[in-house]
Amino acid sequence: MSDAKKFMYINRKAPYGTIYAWESLEVVLIGAAFDQEVSLAFVDDGVYQLMKGQDTTEVGIKNFSPTYAALGDYDVNKIYIEKESLEARGLTLDDLQHLVWEDEDEDWAEKDSIRVVTSAELAEIFEQQDITLSF
Amino acid sequence: MAAIEVDGKSFEVDEEGYLEDLTTWVPEIAGVMAKLDDAELTDAHWEVINFLREYYEEYQIAPAVRVLTKAIGKKLGKDKGNSKYLYELFPYGPGKQACKYAGLPKPTGCV
Numbered sequence: 001m002s003d004a005k006k007f008m009y010i011n012r013k014a015p016y017g018t019i020y021a022w023e024s025l026e027v028v029l030i031g032a033a034f035d036q037e038v039s040l041a042f043v044d045d046g047v048y049q050l051m052k053g054q055d056t057t058e059v060g061i062k063n064f065s066p067t068y069a070a071l072g073d074y075d076v077n078k079i080y081i082e083k084e085s086l087e088a089r090g091l092t093l094d095d096l097q098h099l100v101w102e103d104e105d106e107d108w109a110e111k112d113s114i115r116v117v118t119s120a121e122l123a124e125i126f127e128q129q130d131i132t133l134s135f
Numbered sequence: 136m137a138a139i140e141v142d143g144k145s146f147e148v149d150e151e152g153y154l155e156d157l158t159t160w161v162p163e164i165a166g167v168m169a170k171l172d173d174a175e176l177t178d179a180h181w182e183v184i185n186f187l188r189e190y191y192e193e194y195q196i197a198p199a200v201r202v203l204t205k206a207i208g209k210k211l212g213k214d215k216g217n218s219k220y221l222y223e224l225f226p227y228g229p230g231k232q233a234c235k236y237a238g239l240p241k242p243t244g245c246v
Contacts, residue, residue, distance in 0.1 A: 029199070033199050063195070074199070108209065
């Protein structure tokens, strides 16, 4: 793992108005096959991507929100939500999917993947990354 | 557009043989696709195919081979959750071949 790079995928847009959210998720899933250290951040309207109870029947696009729950299987378990973005939209953590991962070393114990962080904390996390991709 | 015949019905497939519309899938399709690959489906194959369909139903994606292997190991036991076992069942690649029979798209990340 010594040459693993830290990848940060920043998601800024609402899920269905553009292709960015789905493209980002696909890149994350593909990239996760390469044993890198992957983190995701959801800021601005990007927090809507993780909303519970999405229904896309009226817009005629596949509802890909269930796919976020597979991230744990792909060893993607560092998911940061910006606190200010949530609050500005009147949302709380309860409005979002509960994403978990299973720790194989601890008999598949379920652990939370999502961490709510302030903008200042997120800036520090961004600082530690090798590669940042913004969607 | 290519198509395969199953019990007198025609199902559209893409140039690599994947079903175009996964909602039209019936179990018999898997058998016909396997025959085209000179393979015969056993209960062991069906365990994997059914697992993939359940995975897709829940997460809306076909899992990468690594994820599939780990998940099979957890659900069906360590003796099945390894590449050797899965490649013996699906020599063209457990992701690609089993997903095809299951009527799913090619796994995300498979090129």
